Amino acid sequence: MKYIPRRGKTxxxxxxxxxxxxxxxxxxxxxxxxxxxxLVLGWTVDLVAFHISPRIEAGLGRILxxxxxxMSQEGSRRQCLQELVDRVQDSCINLPYHFRVFIVEDxxxxxxxxxxxxxxxxxxxxxxxxxxxxxxxxxxxxxxxFVNRDHLRRLGRSLVLLAATxxxxxxxxxxxxxxxxxxxxxxxxxxxxxxxxxxxxxxxxLQCFYGNTCGATDFFTRIPEEQDPGRxxxxxxxxxxxxxxxxxxxxxxxxxxxPAGIMAAVPTxxx
Numbered sequence: 055m056k057y058i059p060r061r062g063k064t065x066x067x068x069x070x071x072x073x074x075x076x077x078x079x080x081x082x083x084x085x086x087x088x089x090x091x092x093l094v095l096g097w098t099v100d101l102v103a104f105h106i107s108p109r110i111e112a113g114l115g116r117i118l119x120x121x122x123x124x125m126s127q128e129g130s131r132r133q134c135l136q137e138l139v140d141r142v143q144d145s146c147i148n149l150p151y152h153f154r155v156f157i158v159e160d161x162x163x164x165x166x167x168x169x170x171x172x173x174x175x176x177x178x179x180x181x182x183x184x185x186x187x188x189x190x191x192x193x194x195x196x197x198x199x200f201v202n203r204d205h206l207r208r209l210g211r212s213l214v215l216l217a218a219t220x221x222x223x224x225x226x227x228x229x230x231x232x233x234x235x236x237x238x239x240x241x242x243x244x245x246x247x248x249x250x251x252x253x254x255x256x257x258x259x260l261q262c263f264y265g266n267t268c269g270a271t272d273f274f275t276r277i278p279e280e281q282d283p284g285r286x287x288x289x290x291x292x293x294x295x296x297x298x299x300x301x302x303x304x305x306x307x308x309x310x311x312x313p314a315g316i317m318a319a320v321p322t323x324x325x
Contacts, residue, residue, distance in 0.1 A: 103206040118168055119168065133323075139155045145262065146262035151170070155172075155175060157177055165195075190263050192273065208248070253302065253303060
């Protein structure tokens with residue numbers, strides 16, 4: 055009698071599930087764990103940031119500023135901008151900082167806040183403003199980041215993102231970039247919320263300083279298209295789409311039109 059081997063009805067050594075399905079479930083589960091961990095740690099960072107004293111923050115600023123000091127301009131132009139910042143702070147800002155402004159020679163249209171009350175303004179931005187009102191709104195926007203400790207929260211979240219991915223995946227993991235990009239989308243949404251809140255604070259500063267909100271949206275109408283994230287790029291950008299920012303500010307403003315002659319000229323010392 056001849057023996058004919060047959061395949062068993064079950065085989066515990068070979069999975070009946072597709073390897074691609076298993077890989078998808080594994081990666082999706084890993085992403086879910088990382089994002090959940092990041093959100094929890096990010097929430098913790100937000101709580102801690104509000105309890106960091108101005109003295110400790112000033113110490114952190116002293117650590118970071120030497121790098122930016124080397125990039126910044128000195129002289130009458132910076133002094134002129136500092137005098138405007140001082141007038142705005144004395145009139146409308148009640149925060150435990152002495153704001154210091156620095157001008158960075160860079161054609162990009164940008165400004166950002168650093169710990170300790172330091173505000174960096176790129177020269178490319180100063181070339182775009184056409185009124186003092188616009189400049190006060192921009193400065194008020196940057197001061198608004200200090201109200202909500204956005205600069206500290208952003209720094210803390212960046213460190214959490216780096217630490218979480220390195221701890222779970224290692225620095226040389228092939229899927230590290232995928233996880234970082236996925237969690238980065240969550241961070242971009244957080245950043246856009248920060249920018250919107252800072253816009254709202256800048257509008258309040260403008261109202262306080264001039265008694266009106268003229269010039270709040272003018273600057274955004276002149277930002278080059280390549281720096282506007284656009285309707286779809288909005289979701290992949292750290293800043294809201296210009297159209298959304300303009301509409302939001304106009305909805306908040308007491309008036310959408312300004313009589314001729316009410317706008318203050320850019321200080322001549324900034325030319």
